Amino acid sequence: MKLVLMGTNDFVVPVFDALRKKHDIVSVFTRAPKPVGRKQILTPSPVQIWAETHGIPVHNKIREFEPNGADYVFVMSYGVIVPDDILSQSRFINIHPSALPKYRGPSPIRTAIKNGDEKSAVCLMKMTHECDAGDIYMCREFDIGADDTNDVVENKVSEISIEMLNEFFAAPSEFHTTPQTGTPTYTKKFTGADEIIDWSKSPIEIHNLVRALGAGRTKINGTDVKILKTKIENGELKILELQPAGKKPMDWKSFVNGRQCAEIKYGK
Numbered sequence: 001m002k003l004v005l006m007g008t009n010d011f012v013v014p015v016f017d018a019l020r021k022k023h024d025i026v027s028v029f030t031r032a033p034k035p036v037g038r039k040q041i042l043t044p045s046p047v048q049i050w051a052e053t054h055g056i057p058v059h060n061k062i063r064e065f066e067p068n069g070a071d072y073v074f075v076m077s078y079g080v081i082v083p084d085d086i087l088s089q090s091r092f093i094n095i096h097p098s099a100l101p102k103y104r105g106p107s108p109i110r111t112a113i114k115n116g117d118e119k120s121a122v123c124l125m126k127m128t129h130e131c132d133a134g135d136i137y138m139c140r141e142f143d144i145g146a147d148d149t150n151d152v153v154e155n156k157v158s159e160i161s162i163e164m165l166n167e168f169f170a171a172p173s174e175f176h177t178t179p180q181t182g183t184p185t186y187t188k189k190f191t192g193a194d195e196i197i198d199w200s201k202s203p204i205e206i207h208n209l210v211r212a213l214g215a216g217r218t219k220i221n222g223t224d225v226k227i228l229k230t231k232i233e234n235g236e237l238k239i240l241e242l243q244p245a246g247k248k249p250m251d252w253k254s255f256v257n258g259r260q261c262a263e264i265k266y267g268k
Contacts, residue, residue, distance in 0.1 A: 113212035135177035203237035
């Protein structure tokens with residue numbers, strides 16, 4: 001099978017590499033390199049690094065698309081809108097990590113974790129001009145553990161996606177699509193502002209925020225900190241790991257000992 005791949009984020013790389021081992025990858029499309037870190041060094045996406053490592057032609061502009069005899073174009077976590085005139089040039093399929101039409105948009109995994117969902121799904125579908133609205137070839141449900149972080153769930157999605165794509169590309173003519181049913185819900189792109197902890201929220205809501213976004217920002221005894229890892233114990237929030245501003249990550253005991261605090265005040 002000849003394939004064009006479109007994707008950007010690191011959890012896509014294992015999926016693309018599994019396809020590379022079984023199919024002819026004609027080309028790869030990914031987002032252009034972006035400035036990263038304090039020095040704003042222009043850095044290519046994980047997908048671009050992977051493609052270049054394997055000598056696969058890479059494109060950063062969607063307008064450079066040409067089918068080049070590809071049987072399918074597979075898109076996953078690309079982050080770029082594919083125009084209708086390009087969609088019409090080939091058979092585009094897409095993986096979306098939610099039980100569609102629930103959680104369409106850019107952050108289905110983080111949204112599911114933040115909302116405390118215990119289950120989600122991976123859907124393989126046709127791509128259409130409307131975001132995440134295509135007819136579905138297959139959908140696989142999976143569990144989200146109470147302490148699963150975004151990274152953990154992304155790994156689950158990668159593994160399930162590989163299984164689904166192996167099945168599909170082994171005999172694509174045997175798969176038929178069904179329309180999405182139900183009322184769509186939509187996700188947003190999270191920003192640093194979403195990481196700010198509201199201490200009026202319940203312990204489980206704060207725990208879900210931290211594991212979904214990778215950090216919760218707050219003040220503890222006047223010090224700006226990122227809370228990196230938490231757990232719920234006997235209904236209470238326990239901070240396991242945090243990072244004071246300008247410092248390296250540390251466990252809670254080390255933080256408290258370093259402050260010699262008689263009393264810990266959150267959000268102050």
